Amino acid sequence: TSVPQTSTKDFKTFAEVPNVPNGLFTYGGSTTFAPIRQVINPEIQKIFPQFQLRYFQNPSQPPGSGIGIKMLIDNQITFAESSRPLQESDYQQARQRGLNLIEIPVAIDGIVVAVNPNLNIQGLTINELKQIYTGKITNWSQLGGENIPIVAYSRTQEAGGTTEFFITNVLGGESFGEAVKFISTTTEALRAISNNPGGIYYASAPEVVEQCTIKPIAIGLNSGALIQPYKNPLIPPENCPQQRNQIDPVVFKNGEYPLTRRLFIIVKQNNQTEQQAGDAYTQLLLTSQGQDFMEKLGFIRIR
Known part of the structure; x- marks a missing residue:
């Protein structure tokens, strides 16, 4: 399936990112993102206090990428964090709900x-x-x-x-x-x-x-x-x-180490505030400032 890509531009700092929406936005999913949530999100909040991010964990299931994608499709969260790419079954379940999902890689x-x-x-x-x-x-x-x-x-x-x-x-x-x-x-x-x-x-x-x-x-x-x-x-x-x-x-x-993968933010393409929030968060992580933080946390920058 060809997947439409949200265009991501190169910005140096969080403050340069345009169209960061106001409101409370929930997100969840991959446990791999825990250090990102703990370190990068508070820094984003300092610059955009009105862009409130709240981590949501499903009360009845352990956290993880698959659960995060399911919560996104079930409208429990605004965007999802995933350490695996979307699968055909994810796209199908989303389509049944009238949703179009895209994945944007933010780190290795x-x-x-x-x-x-x-x-x-x-x-x-x-x-x-x-x-x-x-x-x-x-x-x-x-x-x-x-x-x-x-x-x-x-x-x-x-x-x-x-x-x-x-x-x-x-x-x-x-x-x-x-x-x-x-x-x-x-x-x-x-x-x-x-x-x-x-x-x-x-x-x-x-x-x-x-x-x-x-x-x-x-x-x-x-x-x-x-x-x-x-x-x-x-x-x-x-x-x-x-x-x-x-x-x-x-x-x-350089690919010498055999077990490497990309990390994604999964965004709903619905031209509404949810997409705006997901796009803004992705864009923030892809700034030079966001990628510097990724590197400090032990992830590999993707740009």
Whole structure:
């Protein structure tokens, strides 16, 4: 399906962006956007106090890209944040409601794999990761580590664009193994890994790399080319939080690191205030100022 693109111009600062509407606008979706919500939105509010942004989470479902897109189609929110592109089923459901949705990429993100800091494993191939999450490899000793059972954590497929990306790009469309433990938030998963010597989890790079209680590991297409998502040297947990691991933007930007994807704002094309709000928010994130913030947060600028 050819998708109409909202034209996005190059502005340097938030203050230069025109047509930012007045009112209260709700948004929601991807957990990957959490750092953006916490850091960039308050800065936008300083410049445009009348452009009020309120995060909305569905009371009965865990947050995630798929849920956000569904809330947008159900008119519960003004625009959605998504770590996956729109799918044909999204377009169809929107059309049934008389809606036309578009996706606008605002940043690039990497998926990082984390383990317990004491685990003697520095990296995994995509295939080893697949075998762990499909249940074919069950002990770290099978990968040259200690004799510790592997406990693989994931968010549910329904909730997250991150999970869908992992199923497609790591599992090759196969199902998770029966032993995979499903949790609803990255915070819970990181806590579980820090308490579990055999734990492993994957999430958006800015949510993982700088954390003190886990260890990010290198990932590669083969064992001779494992790519670290962080800048050398790896900071040991006892030096954190005075020193934290830093994302290495170069390996995400040049495509060396195998697990990268784009992040989108999903906007309703209805020529009403909702579209104006979604377009304005997108435009704000795409300013030089917005992209500088993205970079500081550990995302990769898209322009």
